[in-house]
Amino acid sequence: xxxxxxxxxxxxxxxxxxxxxxxxxxxxxxxxxxxxxxxxxxxxxxxxxxxxxxxxxxxxxxxxxxxxxxxxxxxxxxxxxxxxxxxxxxxxxxxxxxxxxxxxxxxxxxxxxxxxxxxxxxxxxxxxxxxxxxxxxxxxxxxxxxxxxxxxxxxxxxxxxxxxxxxxxxxxxxxxxxxxxxxxxxxxxxxxxxxxxxxxxxxxxxxxxxxxxxxxxxxxxxxxxxxxx
Numbered sequence: 001x002x003x004x005x006x007x008x009x010x011x012x013x014x015x016x017x018x019x020x021x022x023x024x025x026x027x028x029x030x031x032x033x034x035x036x037x038x039x040x041x042x043x044x045x046x047x048x049x050x051x052x053x054x055x056x057x058x059x060x061x062x063x064x065x066x067x068x069x070x071x072x073x074x075x076x077x078x079x080x081x082x083x084x085x086x087x088x089x090x091x092x093x094x095x096x097x098x099x100x101x102x103x104x105x106x107x108x109x110x111x112x113x114x115x116x117x118x119x120x121x122x123x124x125x126x127x128x129x130x131x132x133x134x135x136x137x138x139x140x141x142x143x144x145x146x147x148x149x150x151x152x153x154x155x156x157x158x159x160x161x162x163x164x165x166x167x168x169x170x171x172x173x174x175x176x177x178x179x180x181x182x183x184x185x186x187x188x189x190x191x192x193x194x195x196x197x198x199x200x201x202x203x204x205x206x207x208x209x210x211x212x213x214x215x216x217x218x219x220x221x222x223x224x225x226x227x228x229x
Contacts, residue, residue, distance in 0.1 A: 008046050008056075011036045015057045019098045027054070054102065059113035061099040065092045066119045078129035079183050085126055086151045086175050093155035101159065104152050123147060131203035135184050139227065140203065143182045150178035198226035 014035035018026045029050060033040045047053040068088065075081040093100040103116075127143045130136050136143060154174040158166060202223040205211065211219055 007036070007038060007042060011038070011043060011046065011053065012056055012060050015053060016061060016099065019057065019102065020096065023098045024102065055113070057099075058103050059115050061096065062103055062113055062115040062119065065096075066115050066122065068092070074126075074129070078126065078133055079135065079179065082126050082130060082147065082183075083175060083179060085123065086147060086179070089151035090155050090158065090171055093159055097159050100155060104156060120144065120148070128203050130183060131199045134197060134199070136199050136203075137182055137184050139199070139224075146178055146182060150174055195227045198223045202227065 011032060015027055015032050018031055018035060027050075029040045029043060032043060032053070036042075043050070043053055047056060072084075075084060123144055124140065127136070127140050127147070130143070131140055138146075154171055158171065202220060205216060205220055205223070
């Protein structure tokens, strides 16, 4: 570890603390430098500017969220697992409202981090399990986009609603509307027609040893056509 790393880490951690205790307005160059017991020029030397620092804080904060999300054993039912993943986004927003607003309330900031991209991979894996069971009504990419947008949007709406006006039924409805629109019954391969069956095979395609690496792209293209994706 270079000599800069302990100071860099300390600055990120104190910024997270300021964000949690005072919100975005509490994060100023002077306040961060004082809390980290360093000089303001250290922030610019290590992060370029305050936007660079906030990007680093967003990445670190999302990694904390990702560790919570990926550290849990998957549930046996992939749809229940997807519901739990959706709920975890809400839990994170409630526990860390200022950090969540920094990640998702400022377009482009959180999405540029490696942790965010890793989080999307976790979501894709959840969706892939649903598809492999033949229960996905839409393409995997569409399902990822809908779940990501619905959870983020619901969380930001919840945070912006005065506490006395909040009703947990709102969250239940938002989750149900999103997931029910994407997921069919467990018997979908038999009743959902060839499109559902094609999505199930497509989700399992990477692990099918009978399909060669040369054949796989062509077979995947055929399956996508059948699925209508």
